[in-house]
Amino acid sequence: MTPPTRIDDALVHAARQGVDRLDAQLLLLHALGKTSENRSWLIAHDTDHLSPEAQQHFADLIAQRLEEVPVAYLLGHKAFFGLTLQVSPAVLIPRPDTETLVQWALDTMAARDHLEATRDASPPRVLDLGTGSGAIALALKQNLPHWQVVGVDHSVAALAQAARNADALGLPVQWLESDWLHAIKQEASPHTNAGPRRFDLIVSNPPYIRDADPHLAALRHEPITALTAGLDGLDDLRQIISQAATHLLPGAWLLLEHGYDQATAVAELLAQAGYDTITHRNDLAGITRCTGGCWRGQVG
Ligand SMILES: C[S@@+](CC[C@H](N)C(=O)[O-])C[C@H]1O[C@@H](n2cnc3c(N)ncnc32)[C@H](O)[C@@H]1O
Structure with a gap:
């Protein structure tokens, strides 16, 4: 199936596949080359169209998320005690605990x-x-x-x-x-x-x-x-x-x-x-x- 072209449709599609809304928003921002702080941008631009590259990148990220790859590995970073740490599958993702x-x-x-x-x-x-x-x-x-x-x-x-x-x-x-x-x-x-x-x-x-x-x-x-x-x-x-x-x-x-x-x-x-x-x-x-x-x- 062709990935949805609009931001709101892409997020609805991800939700229907079973991806948590916040996770989907963070992954879509990542696919758009934007940081996680830009969630309000997504809401303000929900009818914007995604480029074919962003559509494909988001679809790839969603497919991995459905395989339970942690969001932190997909984004490449995790917040911990006020620091932003780069993470990869070589390391445990730091936990709030x-x-x-x-x-x-x-x-x-x-x-x-x-x-x-x-x-x-x-x-x-x-x-x-x-x-x-x-x-x-x-x-x-x-x-x-x-x-x-x-x-x-x-x-x-x-x-x-x-x-x-x-x-x-x-x-x-x-x-x-x-x-x-x-x-x-x-x-x-x-x-x-x-x-x-x-x-x-x-x-x-x-x-x-x-x-x-x-x-x-x-x-x-x-x-x-x-x-x-x-x-x-x-x-x-x-x-x-x-x-x-x-x-x-x-x-x-x-x-x-x-x-x-x-x-x-x-x-x-x-x-x-x-x-x-x-x-x-x-x-x-x-x-x-x-x-x-x-x-x-x-x-x-
Ligand atoms: C639960 S993780 C903790 C990672 C990090 N300190 C944190 O809190 O996110 C445990 C760490 O211990 C390391 N480790 C396991 N066995 C070890 C050993 N015998 N000697 C040194 N480090 C070891 C692992 O490679 C891993 O990075």
């Missing part, structure tokens, strides 16, 4: 700044494990620019995407390819003569979905290694909790995002590993989706 972890990290960083006022002049350091698009690391750097921010991922493609985002936003972050904290162990510490590099804060939104979770089908366009973590979904959280203590300064926090039903298990893992003051934070829907603990151990 993760803004809870960022806000908790910023609160913790502000409290740490207060303590640091009496310490030496070297900048405090935060590590984002499993950085993906760089969402958490970049939001932290944007809000507390004097902190040194390091973002780690085992995916080279994800790190390249994170670095492009950092360049586009003008935010200097150090990117490191590593299987969780393994590569960090090899770096010399600027604070001590030898030994592991230590941080004032470590944050992570790691994979935490169970391998057999039925919801995975709906996430099939996102990288599976960003999503699943073994039979109980805790494999990566276990590794991070056991490895992080070696890289935290005394009094520093490890803050973790996890699944809606994993708060108790994550708290137990933190307690077993020797963290204290174990605390939870709820996401925007009031569900406990972040858990953290303070490391009181001595620098080895």
Whole structure:
């Protein structure tokens, strides 16, 4: 069938195929080379005719949306904590829920700044494990620019995407390819003569979905290694909790995002590993989706 030529007809046609109205509007603006802020333009120009190229581009986007390709991948960007991040299928699309972890990290960083006022002049350091698009690391750097921010991922493609985002936003972050904290162990510490590099804060939104979770089908366009973590979904959280203590300064926090039903298990893992003051934070829907603990151990 020939795609509709008018803007209003094109949107009605997309709706009849089952595409959400807002999604269709955003995709049509994209096909027209306009930004997502121009929705009122669409309404004011609803009887305008589309060029054959725009018709075809919109039809292609709608076909992909019907295959459940996320809108963010089709547009190539996603808003996160006030930043616009470029995304591709190499990275998980940042979720609004993760803004809870960022806000908790910023609160913790502000409290740490207060303590640091009496310490030496070297900048405090935060590590984002499993950085993906760089969402958490970049939001932290944007809000507390004097902190040194390091973002780690085992995916080279994800790190390249994170670095492009950092360049586009003008935010200097150090990117490191590593299987969780393994590569960090090899770096010399600027604070001590030898030994592991230590941080004032470590944050992570790691994979935490169970391998057999039925919801995975709906996430099939996102990288599976960003999503699943073994039979109980805790494999990566276990590794991070056991490895992080070696890289935290005394009094520093490890803050973790996890699944809606994993708060108790994550708290137990933190307690077993020797963290204290174990605390939870709820996401925007009031569900406990972040858990953290303070490391009181001595620098080895
Ligand atoms: C749930 S995604 C989070 C992405 C991003 N931090 C966010 O919040 O949008 C998990 C990330 O962890 C990375 N990852 C998975 N296993 C890893 C490992 N063993 N070492 C380092 N990164 C890993 C994935 O590549 C992915 O980017």
